[in-house]
Amino acid sequence: MLKEKNTLLQEKYPLLINGEHVNSETEQFFNVYNPATGEKLAEVAKATRADVDRAVASAREALENGKWGRWPASRRGQILNKIAQLMRERFDAIVELEILNSGKSLAAAKGQVMQAIEDFELYAGAVTTIAGSTKPVPNGFLHYTTKEPVGVCAQIVPWNYPLMMAAWKVAPALAAGCTIILKPASLTPLTALVLADLCEEAGVPAGVINVITGSGADVGAYLVEHPGVDKVAFTGETTTGKDIMAKASDTLKRVTLELGGKSPNIVFPDVDLEAAVNGSVFGIYYNTGQSCEARSRLFVHEDIYDEFLELFVEKTKKLKLGDPLQKDTHVGALISQSQWDTVDSYVQLAKEEGAKVLYGGKRPEGANFEQGHWYEPTVIVDVTNNMRVAQEEIFGPVVVVIKFKDEKEVIQLANDSIYGLAAAVWTQDFARAHRVTSQLKAGIVMINNPISAFPGLPFGGYKQSGFGRELAIESLDLYMETKSVISYVGQKPINPFGI
Ligand code: NAD
Numbered sequence: 001m002l003k004e005k006n007t008l009l010q011e012k013y014p015l016l017i018n019g020e021h022v023n024s025e026t027e028q029f030f031n032v033y034n035p036a037t038g039e040k041l042a043e044v045a046k047a048t049r050a051d052v053d054r055a056v057a058s059a060r061e062a063l064e065n066g067k068w069g070r071w072p073a074s075r076r077g078q079i080l081n082k083i084a085q086l087m088r089e090r091f092d093a094i095v096e097l098e099i100l101n102s103g104k105s106l107a108a109a110k111g112q113v114m115q116a117i118e119d120f121e122l123y124a125g126a127v128t129t130i131a132g133s134t135k136p137v138p139n140g141f142l143h144y145t146t147k148e149p150v151g152v153c154a155q156i157v158p159w160n161y162p163l164m165m166a167a168w169k170v171a172p173a174l175a176a177g178c179t180i181i182l183k184p185a186s187l188t189p190l191t192a193l194v195l196a197d198l199c200e201e202a203g204v205p206a207g208v209i210n211v212i213t214g215s216g217a218d219v220g221a222y223l224v225e226h227p228g229v230d231k232v233a234f235t236g237e238t239t240t241g242k243d244i245m246a247k248a249s250d251t252l253k254r255v256t257l258e259l260g261g262k263s264p265n266i267v268f269p270d271v272d273l274e275a276a277v278n279g280s281v282f283g284i285y286y287n288t289g290q291s292c293e294a295r296s297r298l299f300v301h302e303d304i305y306d307e308f309l310e311l312f313v314e315k316t317k318k319l320k321l322g323d324p325l326q327k328d329t330h331v332g333a334l335i336s337q338s339q340w341d342t343v344d345s346y347v348q349l350a351k352e353e354g355a356k357v358l359y360g361g362k363r364p365e366g367a368n369f370e371q372g373h374w375y376e377p378t379v380i381v382d383v384t385n386n387m388r389v390a391q392e393e394i395f396g397p398v399v400v401v402i403k404f405k406d407e408k409e410v411i412q413l414a415n416d417s418i419y420g421l422a423a424a425v426w427t428q429d430f431a432r433a434h435r436v437t438s439q440l441k442a443g444i445v446m447i448n449n450p451i452s453a454f455p456g457l458p459f460g461g462y463k464q465s466g467f468g469r470e471l472a473i474e475s476l477d478l479y480m481e482t483k484s485v486i487s488y489v490g491q492k493p494i495n496p497f498g499i
Contacts, residue, residue, distance in 0.1 A: 019206025069177030140490030151230030256468030343396030420462030
């Protein structure tokens with residue numbers, strides 16, 4: 001229960017277009033809810049295609065006028081630092097708003113909001129590294145390259161990390177001098193709307209960042225196809241990513257995709273058992289398992305399988321579910337009833353496929369869990385890697401456990417997936433850790449560690465987990481074009497045909 005109303009919580013949230021809060025063309029709104037209680041939180045403007053046209057025109061105008069992209073890089077850096085400072089000043093209110101809108105635990109929300117802040121600080125510094133180069137060319141010529149903003153960027157983000165995913169996209173795009181139309185997920189738009197307001201408050205000129213809220217299939221898709229958009233940066237499901245890539249192809253937009261995962265967590269027999277269990281429990285149940293990088297396939301060596309599993313279930317039982325605003329809560333609610341149904345249908349499917357639910361597999365008991373979308377942390381055993389529950393992303397607090405015999409076998413099993421986002425390796429054998437890592441088809445590998453992201457380190461996937469890397473300094477390059485300039489500086493007039 002909140003002691004007092006959150007200062008950032010409004011009854012109605014309009015769109016942000018060209019620096020103004022405006023209603024959608026139809027003046028329609030949709031409701032957003034608190035997933036932990038099912039209560040209505042606020043109403044958010046339901047954008048139409050005409051609103052997208054307005055937002056794109058505003059971003060295009062801001063780009064062409066060089067209001068932002070042609071500022072000295074260091075001045076953009078100052079404003080990025082100011083955005084981070086404003087977020088720090090409102091940290092508690094932003095964290096609380098994120099929890100109210102997403103149902104995630106306080107610890108998870110704090111970490112993610114802090115990472116969003118650090119992301120702006122990272123790119124505030126990185127902005128001054130933007131530089132062209134020069135190459136040796138024949139006598140009489142001079143060559144140099146310049147870096148220019150890629151242009152108007154559509155940035156489409158999912159509901160599982162609402163603010164952090166927005167920050168991963170907005171900060172480098174602003175640093176590179178681009179202009180933005182941000183499209184948050186309909187279930188969780190509130191903190192992204194707050195972020196855009198803070199950008200304006202910090203001094204980002206009107207039109208540089210615009211926010212469109214509404215249906216992904218309608219206004220999201222229209223944004224992707226829009227001829228006024230130069231680049232699409234998308235995080236979400238692999239199936240949506242495929243649709244986006246197809247739709248963006250008509251105008252050959254630049255595309256970066258951060259998509260789904262089914263990441264392996266590999267436990268060799270020589271581990272520090274306690275640490276490996278603690279890390280593996282965190283690896284799946286963090287953020288209620290609604291993480292693209294969730295280690296949802298747990299491979300355990302046969303020599304320690306029984307002992308490991310016993311301790312894994314013992315620790316899972318210790319996880320505290322409940323009011324996400326309490327600091328000792330480990331696992332919050334699922335995002336929606338539809339997500340609850342998806343998660344539960346996979347648990348039922350596991351049984352049909354011949355697997356066994358060792359722990360969990362239902363709504364937790366008790367009055368606190370009757371409202372909202374609660375699901376017990378769940379452990380499924382007797383799984384083979386070809387089952388659908390081992391191949392498809394469940395996106396909830398459900399781990400499937402698979403026994404393995406040796407290194408060669410587990411590498412083959414781990415790589416036997418359409419996804420390639422993350423992987424974890426647990427072993428005390430240093431050589432084995434790196435030997436296995438080098439053979440895993442994954443964009444991120446964690447060794448004896450369950451933490452997958454720090455600002456500054458590249459984050460992104462192999463295979464159908466997408467392409468392009470976010471969160472790193474080199475991610476700036478995904479928001480810039482390179483212009484190669486070849487100039488004749490000889491004294492004799494140029495006459496290559498000799499005519
Ligand atoms: P989603 O694909 O349903 O939606 C993501 C966003 O795309 C939302 O804003 C949605 O409104 C919009 N959208 C939906 N259909 C669209 C369309 N046809 N055209 C344009 N936009 C459209 O994903 P979700 O359910 O919100 O998020 C969960 C997914 O995100 C999971 O698969 C998860 O693995 C993935 N994810 C990946 C990463 C990563 O870095 N790889 C990070 C977080 C989440």
